[in-house]
């Protein structure tokens with residue numbers, strides 16, 4: 001199959017449903033051979049079922065592409081290592097890793113159990129780190145063998161990680177952590193030919209059904225702005241060799257809109273050249289805040 005990703009092998013985690021499924025189908029449509037990972041968990045991360053990953057792999061094959069299902073848990077060393085192994089042993093190489101799997105356990109902080117904290121931080125943050133680590137080890141070995149890969153990693157953050165979201169303290173912290181991980185991975189892995197970026201998507205999936213229930217396709221054009229398939233073209237391009245030179249960046253993608261997100265940078269500053277007293281520090285802080293740009297509102301804040 002010809003296309004932007006022909007000759008490439010891609011992994012998509014959590015690709016049995018929602019955004020991951022759309023990314024896997026879009027990568028395959030551009031010629032990639034795809035390892036479709038999904039543990040098949042419920043909305044809150046409980047249970048397991050191999051069905052979703054197999055169905056998507058079958059769908060790709062039915063459309064004339066190549067795909068294999070992988071049902072492992074990406075937040076375990078065994079799951080992440082076997083995922084990378086599946087790509088290399090089945091198709092002989094790995095070019096693109098799309099980290100996407102995850103789930104929610106929303107609660108206000110006062111009601112958030114330690115278990116809900118651990119489960120959500122684990123699946124998103126560790127679930128990004130472990131596949132990234134095992135893919136990086138593979139690409140470093142390729143580089144050492146004299147084969148410099150045009151490797152790409154696309155991580156999945158969220159507006160919750162960028163601006164915060166009421167009732168999602170665990171999720172917002174994990175998704176903000178993914179931005180930090182993306183920046184470090186981009187800085188460390190460029191020497192192995194690996195470019196690492198992140199997307200913060202918005203789309204109607206089972207995860208966001210309630211939030212986006214009202215959104216419908218435009219009656220005149222038929223364009224459904226909240227379809228997960230709208231996010232995939234940017235993911236495919238970032239996952240292809242065509243995105244050469246782009247690394248350590250964060251994009252929001254929703255409907256027909258792509259936005260480069262510009263991160264923390266120094267704002268107004270004052271230097272006394274000596275230690276402040278607390279009262280002086282407070283006075284200086286208030287003066288600087290008066291000059292500073294107001295922060296983006298937290299999602300769901302009154």
Ligand SMILES: NC(=O)c1ccc[n+]([C@@H]2O[C@H](COP(=O)([O-])OP(=O)(O)OC[C@H]3O[C@@H](n4cnc5c(N)ncnc54)[C@H](O)[C@@H]3O)[C@@H](O)[C@H]2O)c1
Pocket residue numbers: 013014015016017018019020037038039040041042043045052072073074075100101102103123127156157158159200201202203204205206207208
């Ligand atoms: N839908 C949105 O608007 C939106 C917004 C911001 C961020 N996101 C992020 O996009 C990603 C995809 O979300 P979605 O909306 O498609 O949700 P979804 O529930 O439809 O799909 C997530 C998939 O991940 C799988 N999964 C969960 N834990 C796993 C594990 N340990 N190993 C392997 N697979 C696992 C699930 O079985 C599920 O099929 C998530 O990281 C989510 O946080 C989504």
